[in-house]
Amino acid sequence: MDFSAFSSQFLVGLSRAMILFVVCAGLSFVLGVLRVPNIAHGSLYMIGAFATFTLSKLIGGSAGFWIALILAPLLVALISLIAERALFCHLYQREHLMLLLFTFALMLIIGDLVKIVWGAEYRSVSAPPLLKGTVSLFGASLPRYNLFLIIIGPLVAIALWLFTNKTKIGKISRAAAVDREMVGVLGINVSWVFAVAFVIGCYLAGVGGALITPTVSITLGMDHSLIIEAFLIVIIGGLGNMWGALVGSLIFGVTQSLGVLIWPQFTIVFPYVAVVVVLLLRPKGLLKAVW
Amino acid sequence: MFNEVIRLKWFGPSIVIFLVLFILPSFIPRFYTYILALIYVTSLLAMSLNLVVGHGGMFQFHHGVFYGVGAYTVALMLTKTSLPMWTGFIAGPIVAAIIGFIIGWFCVRLTRLYFGMLQISLGSLIWAIVLRWYSFTGGDDGIHGVPIAPFLSSLNSSYYFILIVLVICLIVMYLILKSPFGNTLQAIRDNPQRCEAIGINVRRHQLIAIVIATFFGGLAGVLFVVLERSVFTDMLFWVLSLEIFIMCLLGGWFTFVGPIFGAAIIVALRTFVSIFTEYWTLILGVILILIIFFLPEGVMGYFQEIFKPRTKETVKEGTK
Numbered sequence: 001m002d003f004s005a006f007s008s009q010f011l012v013g014l015s016r017a018m019i020l021f022v023v024c025a026g027l028s029f030v031l032g033v034l035r036v037p038n039i040a041h042g043s044l045y046m047i048g049a050f051a052t053f054t055l056s057k058l059i060g061g062s063a064g065f066w067i068a069l070i071l072a073p074l075l076v077a078l079i080s081l082i083a084e085r086a087l088f089c090h091l092y093q094r095e096h097l098m099l100l101l102f103t104f105a106l107m108l109i110i111g112d113l114v115k116i117v118w119g120a121e122y123r124s125v126s127a128p129p130l131l132k133g134t135v136s137l138f139g140a141s142l143p144r145y146n147l148f149l150i151i152i153g154p155l156v157a158i159a160l161w162l163f164t165n166k167t168k169i170g171k172i173s174r175a176a177a178v179d180r181e182m183v184g185v186l187g188i189n190v191s192w193v194f195a196v197a198f199v200i201g202c203y204l205a206g207v208g209g210a211l212i213t214p215t216v217s218i219t220l221g222m223d224h225s226l227i228i229e230a231f232l233i234v235i236i237g238g239l240g241n242m243w244g245a246l247v248g249s250l251i252f253g254v255t256q257s258l259g260v261l262i263w264p265q266f267t268i269v270f271p272y273v274a275v276v277v278v279l280l281l282r283p284k285g286l287l288k289a290v291w
Numbered sequence: 292m293f294n295e296v297i298r299l300k301w302f303g304p305s306i307v308i309f310l311v312l313f314i315l316p317s318f319i320p321r322f323y324t325y326i327l328a329l330i331y332v333t334s335l336l337a338m339s340l341n342l343v344v345g346h347g348g349m350f351q352f353h354h355g356v357f358y359g360v361g362a363y364t365v366a367l368m369l370t371k372t373s374l375p376m377w378t379g380f381i382a383g384p385i386v387a388a389i390i391g392f393i394i395g396w397f398c399v400r401l402t403r404l405y406f407g408m409l410q411i412s413l414g415s416l417i418w419a420i421v422l423r424w425y426s427f428t429g430g431d432d433g434i435h436g437v438p439i440a441p442f443l444s445s446l447n448s449s450y451y452f453i454l455i456v457l458v459i460c461l462i463v464m465y466l467i468l469k470s471p472f473g474n475t476l477q478a479i480r481d482n483p484q485r486c487e488a489i490g491i492n493v494r495r496h497q498l499i500a501i502v503i504a505t506f507f508g509g510l511a512g513v514l515f516v517v518l519e520r521s522v523f524t525d526m527l528f529w530v531l532s533l534e535i536f537i538m539c540l541l542g543g544w545f546t547f548v549g550p551i552f553g554a555a556i557i558v559a560l561r562t563f564v565s566i567f568t569e570y571w572t573l574i575l576g577v578i579l580i581l582i583i584f585f586l587p588e589g590v591m592g593y594f595q596e597i598f599k600p601r602t603k604e605t606v607k608e609g610t611k
Binding site for chain 2: 037039087090091095097098101104105107108109111112113115116224232235239265266268269272273276279280
């Protein structure tokens, strides 16, 4: 195994980990505040990807992708806001599994709606001209777009950290994650805190979906493959812990891409092995869970 | 005394239902016989899951793996070896139970969501291996044309075989749940801390329950092979596992026969809605949301709620 193959795989894994991180940070945030494993998270990610495809085609030109990158996640956030206010917010008092069941139903519905709107064909989005081509890094040539992803991941992490630690609504939502009754007692409308947290989480799913479009083909079923990975990442990182989501994504993404070098046939096995090892050593996740 | 009354009350109708189901294939088209048999297989799967979910209170999120392992075991034994068929039928559930023991041994150290997630990762590991090991399991092609002995090869004979196995399993499961072990399990579901305090080994009970449930799950996989004569990797995928979980919640997870109704509803919906439209999951999703909002205890739970006041009154009158 030569070094350039290793570093190239490592960097590809790193860029994939960044997309996983953006999606998982959203999932982790919803899980931390609402305490609901949102199974529909992957479906919202899929909507983000399809919407990016349509918008970038509609707007066209070199700016098309960039505008789509901003608008598609907002569309996802709007859809999640509607779903939350119309249906989900009436269920907060109910049995926990019922919330899980609801998000599963949402996943089924969104999956078919996407099929109705966009059809079952494979779609692809090409990277904007600015990010086409490759750069060479540590003796490996890496697509520029992947480098862009590696840069954008930490930026999202910093933005999210600033939001949860420096803004009022972020602080309230962190408090609601720890003790929701107490937040309610203080005269804060917990229902709206939940709505905001849910929409922000789903917005991040949309961002992840928009970011991944130039690297993969957009197709139905991308929600199924993503959501389980996202859950595992959130679990090994520590429930509701954003930095945990980052660590988990790095473990997942890098083991997956390095697995290609070790045993190509069983690549998809490696991340699961990593997850099992982490959970056996630290059952509650690597970093501290919020609940 | 009260128990016996219940047993008597349900014994007659159950026999009648069983007899009706037994003679039904002579009167209905082949297609409906097939659907009924599929419902039985799925019912057994959902019932086996409900042993740990509804009665044990564990988040068994990846039960489909054991279904798939049971089915793959019997399919591989019948296609790759020349052992007699019944050895495969016995090996399927046993291998599933062994895998269940191994996975369960790791999982029972954790609780609730962590339990479920560790199980999903361990189960997905098995799914990934089955998917990628082309030379042994056939990968995503699955295995088709599993040779089943002639006496089970017609649809009607496999229907009867599946029905009889299902009834035997239901009786065994009922007895398990009514045994001291079953009572302990339900006590653990309701309050694990208190159970631990009075000296019950919670983890051991949970592990035994998982092994029993995975045994029956593997048996359901064997029955699936008898019916379909093929296996595929989707049986081990987590989407199916969640679907089974939903059957339990839908039918009423705190009731004994609830999962059968859940399985029947989902299998029937998929079959009949997909005749009219390819968007059957959309319909399923809408129905699920309606049930969550209007029937929170599941279908069986709803019926129990309706009938409860009346039985209480009759009991009171009887004691007067």
